Amino acid sequence: MTCPEELDPTRLLTPRAREVLAAARAVLERQGWEALTMRTLADELDIAAPSLYKHFASKEALRGQLAALALKEFGEAVRPVTTVAALVRRYRDVATAHPQLYRLSTSGPLDRAALPPGLEDWSGSPFLEATGDPHRAQALWAAVHGMVVLELDGRFPTGAAPEATWRELVRHFS
Amino acid sequence: MTCPEELDPTRLLTPRAREVLAAARAVLERQGWEALTMRTLADELDIAAPSLYKHFASKEALRGQLAALALKEFGEAVRPVTTVAALVRRYRDVATAHPQLYRLSTSGPLDRAALPPGLEDWSGSPFLEATGDPHRAQALWAAVHGMVVLELDGRFPTGAAPEATWRELVRHFS
């Protein structure tokens, strides 16, 4: 299920900027946000750190583009929507498959001005589709997100959330 | 509702370390984690930054103590437990009253080794009390946490989560 072209956050980037973004993503997924410094990123591309500023105004801007990219990819990965249970399953799987990207795109403030208009709504719409009601959709999204972040951060006593907890959550929203 | 003395995370700290911790908390709540640097904290106490290391081994250790403190205080603030609805209401209120402390204590990894044994369980037990079932408790906790962090990060289109979404969530768990 692919994202409408006009929502592609990399649409306005130069080819070189797209390469930088891809490298940033690679470092992020491989080593985490902490390890993604302007210098390590520059090393990955075999250029000097200040040269990165030819493509992104700041590290924060780069972060924003990564977040936008994640919004798009997760939105795609979760489609097409069938049942609540299937949506939750897919959401969980894709988030845990890309934990760093997920965390980046879902925690901390989101610079909406830097997002293609409509992308955020589009990425959230599967929950609306699955539940049929905006508030139910928000509540489900929040619940699933809560489970995922607690799981990623190892906040459950068992490490990952027990299957039974996931089932319980799905049950409440089905 | 007060925390058992043996779970008090500041129990083993020297008086001076407690003062440092209190100052750190003040800066954190006033200006956020980003602004809480070893130097700004030292300024707050009218000492030099390296002197802080007489009381805490690292900034990470200090962060851990702040998280432990938050666990204790939030655990207290949410008691005594009556209904699911009341628990959710209290949880939400106390979290939004201390957003920085809440975020600090609930996101990112938690250094359990530095926590008084039992504190984490104690802080989570209200959810068990309210739901009567461990998996229901975890699911509810995750859901409420998800709502709170999305709210704190301004991730809902309206800024805060709509009342109706909170009601929806409570309804599913009541």
Next chain:
DNA sequence: AAAGTTGGCTAACAGCGTTAGCCCACGAAC
């Protein structure tokens, strides 16, 4: 041929967490 754009470079700065090494005040021990 001229001009502008793209994408690189080095040198440097301020702020970050942190370490090393020194010093002084105070309470206990010989």
Next chain:
DNA sequence: GTTCGTGGGCTAACGCTGTTAGCCAACTTT
């Protein structure tokens, strides 16, 4: 009553961070 350990401060400095300034080569457009 002096010695000694300890608690709590200090300055100087290091390596790392994001970022700026200023320069330069190549390529494209006029």
